[in-house]
Amino acid sequence: MKKLRREIIELLKAGNCTPRISTIASKLHSRSSTIHYNIKQLEKESAIRSYRAVFDYKKIDEGFCSFVLISLASGSYKDPDKIAEILSKYPQVESVDIITGRWELIIKVRTANMDEYYEFAKNLVAIGGVDKTETLNSIRQVKSEFTRAIN
């Protein structure tokens, strides 16, 4: 992919988008200035965090998606936050949740392919405090947090 396109994608992932006030206004049969005011309020109370693009990940070389369940070694058991912080730093890691039950963490990872995933996974074991992991590879994303698949 062209360098410029990749750079644009990275900026669109991080935000750099904005609401279509007039479109929303007409869909809700309201005035632009009203919608503008209400959106600014939602932003002010941080209910809206940002605006970003949604991608077809296969088309931007991030087609391989896995969920990794992680249980921590007893030493760091008391502080899953720290491990979570470390994991959050990786660009391949889309989400990190601390959870109840048999596992302490679940992370969602996106890479171009299995090889790249394997490269990433090596980091996981290298992080001290990680005891066991179980990887669930997504073979089809039927719905993602952003949009439904159009088959």
Added chain:
Amino acid sequence: MKKLRREIIELLKAGNCTPRISTIASKLHSRSSTIHYNIKQLEKESAIRSYRAVFDYKKIDEGFCSFVLISLASGSYKDPDKIAEILSKYPQVESVDIITGRWELIIKVRTANMDEYYEFAKNLVAIGGVDKTETLNSIRQVKSEFTRAIN
């Protein structure tokens, strides 16, 4: 929450946003018309699917988040796609992935609170073909799809 705000949020979840071309142009030391052209290309090849808002889910009454691992009864085992389709329809279901391993599906569910989650979970067992489920409740989202706040 005000009805209008809720309606705005629903529209912002579904899209109704647009890239900030001039911001991107200046960040990349490029011209607006160049960025415009390249973004249109990305849209044309469907690499970009849409633009939408990212929320602080606690602030929009969707603060309770769970991952549900699902294994299917042997009858429908051959067609997890169908169950996945059904699950995708629920607005509480943020993502549906068909996965490899001990489970067939993993879904991410957002509700206002545990009670609402329980109401939703009753639907799960009612769907024929679902054998076992295991729920992982997120007690803290350390990282989610968003990374940056509003400019």
Added chain:
DNA sequence: TTAAAAGTTTGAATATAATTCAAATCATGA
């Protein structure tokens, strides 16, 4: 119950930004 305050809507004016397009430039492969 009522008056004041706080919050919201409105329309018109203004400021910004997106879009268009033809010409120029660049990249590619025959």
Added chain:
DNA sequence: TCATGATTTGAATTATATTCAAACTTTTAA
């Protein structure tokens, strides 16, 4: 090298966001 398609550019145009004071509505507290 030439020819073709892809990309970039700048200027002109169009569309949209933003601002703001006034009107209106809802909430608060006395």
